[in-house]
Amino acid sequence: MIELLLEPFSLxxxxxxxxxxxxxxxxxxxxxxxMVLRGLALMGEAIAHASFGGLALAMYLGWPLQAGALLLxxxxxxxxxxxxxxxxxxxxxxxxxxxxxxxxxxxLGLYLQGAYGSDLNSLLLGSVLAIQRSDLYWIVGxxxxxxxxxxxGFQHLVYISFDPGGAEASGLPVTWLQMLLLSLIALCIVIxxxxxxxxxxxxxxxxxxxxAALITRQIGRMIGLAVLFGLxxxxxxxxxxxxxSLPSGATIVAVLCGQFALVFALQRFVARLRPVS
Amino acid sequence: xxxxxxxxKSKRNPSAMPAVEVANVAVAFDGRTVLRDINWTVxxxxxAAIIGPNGGGKSTLLRTIVGRVRPTRGxxxxxxxxxxxxxxxxxxxxxxxxxxWNFPIRTIDVVLQGRLGRGGRWWRPADQLDRQRALDALERxxxxxxxxxxxxxxxxxxxxxxxLARALLQDASLILFDEPATGLDATAQHDLLDILKELxxxxxxxxxTTHDLDCLTDGFDSxxxxxxxxxxxxxxxxxxxxxxxxxIFGRHIPLVTTDGEVTIDHD
Numbered sequence: 001m002i003e004l005l006l007e008p009f010s011l012x013x014x015x016x017x018x019x020x021x022x023x024x025x026x027x028x029x030x031x032x033x034x035m036v037l038r039g040l041a042l043m044g045e046a047i048a049h050a051s052f053g054g055l056a057l058a059m060y061l062g063w064p065l066q067a068g069a070l071l072l073x074x075x076x077x078x079x080x081x082x083x084x085x086x087x088x089x090x091x092x093x094x095x096x097x098x099x100x101x102x103x104x105x106x107x108l109g110l111y112l113q114g115a116y117g118s119d120l121n122s123l124l125l126g127s128v129l130a131i132q133r134s135d136l137y138w139i140v141g142x143x144x145x146x147x148x149x150x151x152x153g154f155q156h157l158v159y160i161s162f163d164p165g166g167a168e169a170s171g172l173p174v175t176w177l178q179m180l181l182l183s184l185i186a187l188c189i190v191i192x193x194x195x196x197x198x199x200x201x202x203x204x205x206x207x208x209x210x211x212a213a214l215i216t217r218q219i220g221r222m223i224g225l226a227v228l229f230g231l232x233x234x235x236x237x238x239x240x241x242x243x244x245s246l247p248s249g250a251t252i253v254a255v256l257c258g259q260f261a262l263v264f265a266l267q268r269f270v271a272r273l274r275p276v277s
Numbered sequence: 278x279x280x281x282x283x284x285x286k287s288k289r290n291p292s293a294m295p296a297v298e299v300a301n302v303a304v305a306f307d308g309r310t311v312l313r314d315i316n317w318t319v320x321x322x323x324x325a326a327i328i329g330p331n332g333g334g335k336s337t338l339l340r341t342i343v344g345r346v347r348p349t350r351g352x353x354x355x356x357x358x359x360x361x362x363x364x365x366x367x368x369x370x371x372x373x374x375x376x377x378w379n380f381p382i383r384t385i386d387v388v389l390q391g392r393l394g395r396g397g398r399w400w401r402p403a404d405q406l407d408r409q410r411a412l413d414a415l416e417r418x419x420x421x422x423x424x425x426x427x428x429x430x431x432x433x434x435x436x437x438x439x440x441l442a443r444a445l446l447q448d449a450s451l452i453l454f455d456e457p458a459t460g461l462d463a464t465a466q467h468d469l470l471d472i473l474k475e476l477x478x479x480x481x482x483x484x485x486t487t488h489d490l491d492c493l494t495d496g497f498d499s500x501x502x503x504x505x506x507x508x509x510x511x512x513x514x515x516x517x518x519x520x521x522x523x524x525i526f527g528r529h530i531p532l533v534t535t536d537g538e539v540t541i542d543h544d
Contacts, residue, residue: 037380152400159390162380165371166440169343170394170447171364217381217427 008242013129017195017248020131020139021234024192024204027143029227030150031188032209033219034181038161043080043182044202046095048189050076050102052198055123056109066138066190072102073186077179103198126197128238128248135194142191146184157181158219196249207256208233211263233259294357296321296451296482297342301351304337311337313506315351319484321450323498324477326513327486330526333504335486336372339455342484343369355451365395367451368444370437373459378429384439385411385424391446414442418472434465441472452476454485470496493517 008014035044051069058068076098083094110120122130150157159167160174168174185205192201212225237252297319304312312334319325327335340346342353344360355363368391388411389403403411415421418438423431428439437457444452454473458466466489473483474496487493493500493513500516502508502525509516509524 037377155390155393155403156399158380158382158386159393161377162382162387162390163371163376163440165345165375166369166443167390167393168345169364169367169369169371169453170449172393213381217429218383219381222381 004243005239008239013131014238014242016131016133016136017128017238018235020136020195021128021238021252022231023136023139023143024188024195025208025230025234026227027146027188028192028204029208029212029230030223031146031181031185032205032207032230033212033223033226034157034161035185035205036209036213037219037222038181040182040185041202041206042092042095042099043077044185044189044205046076046080046099046102047073047182047186048193048198048201049099049106051186051190051193052123053102053105053109055193056106056113060109060113069190069193070186072105073190074183076102077182077186081179106198122197123193124197124199125247126193126195126200126249128195128241128252131195139191142187146187149180149184153177153180196252200249200253203253203256204230204234207253207260211256211260214260214263214267229256229259229263294321295319295354296323296356297484298354298357299338299342299351300354302338302341302348302353303350304334304341304346305349311505312341312348312503315503315507317501317507317510319482319499321356321482322477322480323482324473324496325482325484325499325501326493326497327484327501327503328488328490328493328525329503329508331488333525335488335503336455338501338503339369339453339484339486343367343453345369363451365447366449367453368394368447368449370440370444370452370454370457372455373433373436376436376440378436380428382428383425384420384428384431385415387428387439388414388424388442388446391443391448394447394449411442411446414445415439417445417475418442419468432465433460434462434469437461437469438472441476445476449481451482452484454483456487457485458487458489490517490522 009018035041051073054068054070054072055065056068057072058065061068079098080091080094083089084091106123107120110123156167156172156177160172160177164174188205189201192204196204208229209222209226211229212222216222216225233256234252237255238248240246240255241248241251295318297317299315299317302312302315303310315338327338329335337346341348342355342360344353353360355367360367385408389407391411391414392403392407393399412421412424415424418441420435420438420442423435423439428436431439441452457469457473461469473485477483477498497513499511500513501510502516502521504525509521
């Protein structure tokens, strides 16, 4: 049994995959909790798809891919905020426009560069096993940066999520803090893109946090559980994809979904056993 | 230029300044005027109410006072200063539905948010002293036993009191409370009013909006009646005449007087 668990680590790319995915799961659990509580799941989806456009743009301009992705991801968040403030559009419409717009920009960009085939596939679906040492540096840097910021500003982020009006009146820079949170989400999505791909990346943020939300009503514990669920789900997913040679990104997301269903069922079951108080 | 304007004594002593001064304020959204020509002064230490019909601009005025809405004309002063310079002195409790009551947070942690509004060393995590202060604040609003419960489990009146405990932890000298009575039964309303009066009695200024006229004459020091513009203002006993109420609400609201006290009886 132990050998089975350790075997993948004899391969450099598997070790890197485990380290990379674990770090991403930690950050995704923290930020995903805020996304679930603030209803930012669709925003995350839009950022991810727009950053696909950014990847194509960066490829065309010869920039580092992450820079292009981050730029367009952030621009999307800013434009959504602008549109909801200056028009009567509800946020989901603006999000749908930008989500599909950014995605089509990515497809067109890749097509025009003749990179439509295999590159498209790996960008859309990710390839955990192709994480390079240099990618790990990006991931470590981003996790430390975002982790420290959330740790220091935790109470503020909670305050503006719970009661934005009261927070603003008492002098908290609500708009800036909201932009900061969105920037960190964009950063997390960009570093996770490589591993899990444009289409599935939001699952890593939302599903573990939503699973945690089923069983706790205290944000600190919710973050802890979201990280735990993210870690467990992505490890199981990686082992499965290693031993039965399944696509790793999709396997991880499927396991995370299964985990959600299991916790939901257990929670219902326990709630039924508990005497009515 | 030599110093021609020596700061007066009252400027140095905030308590001598009016808590809120609203001067010639007009507010418009998308070119539609919501408030015009609002002039209102609330002395420090008053318990004051803004009353008026739905859509009459009560909440907009409160939001203008706390700086969430920018007036198109006129200005607001808090203890003689611009709102942006008096943030730590004021606590604003928005309407019930603006707050995410399902947020997974314990009551004591809501109260501890008051630390962030107070300025100072906000990046420091809450320590034992902060927690003790939060429990004391909860004690003041009769909620100490609920400290560890999720805020979402509290009743409507308890939630409002928890927000007041947060304002107490912030040590706000001006508390603005938007529609505190909405959705509360008579007992909860009176409990809340008792606490508001206590806060007033220790020198804080409390301003609420309401379209509920019960309790108004019992303990409030001043009312402002608005319906897009000021209809009347002053002590509730002088202001809440049936003529004025007809002008404010557009319908007749009978008044019942019992041994010198005016209470309002809406059928």
